[in-house]
Amino acid sequence: MPGAHHRDAHLHSDTSERIEAILDLLRSEGGRVTIGRRAIVTALLTANDHHLTAEDIAKIVQDQHPDVHVSTIYRTLETLERLRVIDRVSLGSGGAVYHPTDHTHHHLICDACGAVIELGHEALAPLKADLEDRHGFTLSSQPISLNGRCRECAAS
Amino acid sequence: MPGAHHRDAHLHSDTSERIEAILDLLRSEGGRVTIGRRAIVTALLTANDHHLTAEDIAKIVQDQHPDVHVSTIYRTLETLERLRVIDRVSLGSGGAVYHPTDHTHHHLICDACGAVIELGHEALAPLKADLEDRHGFTLSSQPISLNGRCRECAAS
DNA sequence: ATAATTGCAAAGTCTTTGCAGTTTG
DNA sequence: CAAACTGCAAAGACTTTGCAATTAT
Numbered sequence: 001m002p003g004a005h006h007r008d009a010h011l012h013s014d015t016s017e018r019i020e021a022i023l024d025l026l027r028s029e030g031g032r033v034t035i036g037r038r039a040i041v042t043a044l045l046t047a048n049d050h051h052l053t054a055e056d057i058a059k060i061v062q063d064q065h066p067d068v069h070v071s072t073i074y075r076t077l078e079t080l081e082r083l084r085v086i087d088r089v090s091l092g093s094g095g096a097v098y099h100p101t102d103h104t105h106h107h108l109i110c111d112a113c114g115a116v117i118e119l120g121h122e123a124l125a126p127l128k129a130d131l132e133d134r135h136g137f138t139l140s141s142q143p144i145s146l147n148g149r150c151r152e153c154a155a156s
Numbered sequence: 157m158p159g160a161h162h163r164d165a166h167l168h169s170d171t172s173e174r175i176e177a178i179l180d181l182l183r184s185e186g187g188r189v190t191i192g193r194r195a196i197v198t199a200l201l202t203a204n205d206h207h208l209t210a211e212d213i214a215k216i217v218q219d220q221h222p223d224v225h226v227s228t229i230y231r232t233l234e235t236l237e238r239l240r241v242i243d244r245v246s247l248g249s250g251g252a253v254y255h256p257t258d259h260t261h262h263h264l265i266c267d268a269c270g271a272v273i274e275l276g277h278e279a280l281a282p283l284k285a286d287l288e289d290r291h292g293f294t295l296s297s298q299p300i301s302l303n304g305r306c307r308e309c310a311a312s
Numbered sequence: 313a314t315a316a317t318t319g320c321a322a323a324g325t326c327t328t329t330g331c332a333g334t335t336t337g
Numbered sequence: 338c339a340a341a342c343t344g345c346a347a348a349g350a351c352t353t354t355g356c357a358a359t360t361a362t
């Protein structure tokens with residue numbers, strides 16, 4: 001394997017940095033960085049399609065590292081999800097899709113008490129994907145506010 | 157609790173009517189109404205919990221009709237989904253949940269050309285279920301408008 | 313009558329897990 | 338070196354399907 005430390009020349013340095021940051025996070029948790037894990041993280045951060053199934057990831061990774069087993073993909077995805085590096089979104093049917101977490105926030109607003117619940121971007125990701133698939137409609141990336149009732153107010 | 161042992165006696169006439177309407181719809185499509193199907197539809201419309209898994213439904217149905225096989229549950233759910241009587245929502249992990257469709261409409265608004273796309277309630281059903289599960293937040297049943305770009309404007 | 317539906321069992325997807333060997337830090 | 342990770346194969350959860358028998362209209 002060619003110099004594992006040098007950053008791949010074709011990646012934007014921003015992306016390379018994100019990848020390295022994730023791998024460092026992994027190490028800081030007592031984890032190890034293997035060829036497979038590096039390839040999986042790279043696949044997640046460099047794919048143009050931002051909703052990859054485990055199988056998609058396996059194909060990308062195995063293209064260069066045929067030995068990486070699908071069980072390793074699942075185990076690594078599980079770890080990355082626990083570290084909040086990626087989100088797992090289970091679509092209607094077939095397998096779940098995975099994508100890097102981003103930090104856009106939306107809000108849930110209680111009509112009764114005015115409480116505001118912060119919502120990560122990933123909460124709307126399935127909706128966004130669905131609207132694109134079904135209507136060719138691209139949801140604005142601006143924060144969205146949704147009204148309704150919080151747990152307490154819904155109960156009363 | 158007014159006290160008969162007969163389930164049907166407890167149903168509000170409104171619910172009974174909805175059940176019969178669904179069964180009629182089934183018949184009008186050339187379908188047959190069997191004991192199992194009636195029990196499944198009844199379970200879906202009378203459960204207090206509004207997100208039942210196939211297994212939940214099986215338990216309820218089999219309580220009174222032990223012969224109804226789980227494959228029948230799945231096949232009937234598939235049929236009801238096709239008839240847009242119920243929505244299937246696949247949650248993060250574990251099995252999907254099913255619940256009756258309602259007919260609220262939402263809108264997608266193009267920020268560029270002002271086009272309005274009508275959206276059935278079911279488009280937001282997975283989001284709604286997700287918000288309830290994760291945040292105990294009940295989305296208002298009022299129409300929701302979401303902004304973004306339509307297919308044509310997104311392209312340019 | 314006859315086409316739809318069912319129960320059953322077997323197969324199909326997608327994902328998880330036990331284990332012995334390998335690799336990372 | 339010790340702990341973490343891996344490939345493999347087998348198991349698990351959930352869902353679908355082929356088929357002969359049954360049932361609704």
